[in-house]
Amino acid sequence: xxxxxxxxxxxxxxxxxxxxxxxxxxxxxxxxxxxxxxxxxxxxxxxxxxxxxxxxxxxxxxxxxxxxxxxxxxxxxxxxxxxxxxxxxxxxxxxxxxxxxxxxxxxxxxxxxxxxxxxxxxxxxxxxxxxxxxxxxxxxxxxxxxxxxxxxxxxxxxxxxxxxxxxxxxxxxxxxxxxxxxxxxxxxxxxxxxxxxxxxxxxxxxxxxxxxxxxxxxxxxxxxxxxxxxxxxxxxxxxxxxxxxxxxxxxx
Amino acid sequence: xxxxxxxxxxxxxxxxxxxxxxxxxxxxxxxxxxxxxxxxxxxxxxxxxxxxxxxxxxxxxxxxxxxxxxxxxxx
Numbered sequence: 001x002x003x004x005x006x007x008x009x010x011x012x013x014x015x016x017x018x019x020x021x022x023x024x025x026x027x028x029x030x031x032x033x034x035x036x037x038x039x040x041x042x043x044x045x046x047x048x049x050x051x052x053x054x055x056x057x058x059x060x061x062x063x064x065x066x067x068x069x070x071x072x073x074x075x076x077x078x079x080x081x082x083x084x085x086x087x088x089x090x091x092x093x094x095x096x097x098x099x100x101x102x103x104x105x106x107x108x109x110x111x112x113x114x115x116x117x118x119x120x121x122x123x124x125x126x127x128x129x130x131x132x133x134x135x136x137x138x139x140x141x142x143x144x145x146x147x148x149x150x151x152x153x154x155x156x157x158x159x160x161x162x163x164x165x166x167x168x169x170x171x172x173x174x175x176x177x178x179x180x181x182x183x184x185x186x187x188x189x190x191x192x193x194x195x196x197x198x199x200x201x202x203x204x205x206x207x208x209x210x211x212x213x214x215x216x217x218x219x220x221x222x223x224x225x226x227x228x229x230x231x232x233x234x235x236x237x238x239x240x241x242x243x244x245x246x247x248x249x250x251x252x
Numbered sequence: 253x254x255x256x257x258x259x260x261x262x263x264x265x266x267x268x269x270x271x272x273x274x275x276x277x278x279x280x281x282x283x284x285x286x287x288x289x290x291x292x293x294x295x296x297x298x299x300x301x302x303x304x305x306x307x308x309x310x311x312x313x314x315x316x317x318x319x320x321x322x323x324x325x326x327x
Contacts, residue, residue, distance in 0.1 A: 040327045128327035151324030153259045158324050174298060174305060175323045190260070192326055223305075223321075225258065236321060237304045 002028065006098060010052050023213040024052060030212045033057040033117060035108050035136055036126035037088040039197030040150050040204065042074040044124055047205035049092035049099050053212070056092070057120055059104040060085040071194035108132050113139035122211055123147040124204050125171075130178045137162065137171040138248040148207045150200040154190055155228040157200040160238075161207050164220040169238040174223055176244040196228050253314050259322040264291050274314040281312060285320075297322040 002024055007014065014024050030053050034041050037060040048056055064072070064079045064087060074091045075084070089101045104116055108127070113135040117123055125136045125147055133149070140147045146164045149171060150157060162170045203224075210216045223236045253274040262268045275281045278299055286293050299306055300319035312318075 036327050038327050126327050128325060130323070130325055133323075133325070150327070152326040153322075153324040156259055156324065174321075175296065177296075190326070197327070225321075235303060236300050236319065239305075241307065 001025075006052065009096075009098070013051065018215040019213055023215070026212050026214075027052050027209070028054040030122070031055040031057070031120045032208060032212075033059065033120035033123045034126055035059045035123060035132060036128060037072075037074070037084040038062070038068065038126065038128055039071040039152065039192065039194075040126035040201040041124075042072050042088070043198050043201035044126055044205045044208075045088055045092050046074065046095065047202060048208060049096045049101075051205070051209055052096065053099060053208070055100045055102065055120075057102045057104065057116070058085045058088055059106065059108045059116060060088070061105055061107050071192065071197050073198070108135055110135050110138070114142065117145065118143055121145065122208055124208065125149045126201065126204070133171060134178050134248075141170055141172075141245060141248070146211060148204045148211075150197075150204050152192055152196050152200055155193055155196060157196055157226045157228070159200055159203050159207075159219060159224040159226070160222065161211065161218050161220045164211070164218060167240055168220045169240045170245055172244040172247060173241040174236075174238050176241075176247055193228055199226065199228065253312065254317050256317065256319045258319060259324055261292070261295060261297055261320050261322050264295060265289050265320075274312045274316065277309050277311050278306060279309045281318065295322055 010024050013019050032053050034044050037058050062084050064075045064082055064084055066080050074088050079087045085103045085105050089103050093101055109131055117139045123136055123140055125133055127133055136147055140163050146161055148161050150159045207219055210218055223238055225234045253272055256269050257265050275284055298321045300321050301316055
């Protein structure tokens, strides 16, 4: 049951006919894991906490760096050198003390993914490396959990909800294998416009709210592509590919 | 046939879109691209035909729209 305080706090979304008290209750009962508290993770955490998602897990082992500050808007200059997971937790609890935050000060990989993810119902992939992305995918497929993916590159972003159900595609259905000799391309090498993760991260949070409350159309079965330079959105249709999904099992 | 290029591949190819005469199928297209853009083979990407990700070799026509889609690691 929502308290009077909660009903008032969330009144502007509760008054939406699509949400009502029932939708807010679903948000409150939800347990959502955010992997990565960087460019994508900051807006994701802010909007999930503000919306009243009841339990929010944060996985990040990084420390705040000065070069993060132009896009990782939860962190202040004085936070440089401090734990991202801890500062992010502190900030979102200041914004909304009614939610519960759980911190994992570690890198999510194949060794710990199942253990960490199993306690949550939805995962957000806000990570910045392929090892973690594939670990999230494979653990979510194994545990039958949806995950909301976004990836960014310079001025471009990708977004999709993977493994929403037994018929929807997974990350491996788009990109089957992580190459051994993968050229590591991340923000520290290529650069990134600060607003881009803000836009994509906010869209990830929006997908999570839709999945939890069951409203609207979820971005599943397709990869949404956004270009911040010309404001173009395009979509690529993707089918579930059992052969690609089983690549992971073959590697075991 | 229009080819649209995404992500890091725009740096490898040097442009975000270009036109070519359609080769007979997607395997021939990939061979042509690898020989024209030497460093392309260092990158993983997926072939998208008419906004659908394709697996295996497919026949191509001049009015098809192709996209070269790499994974984005940044977050």
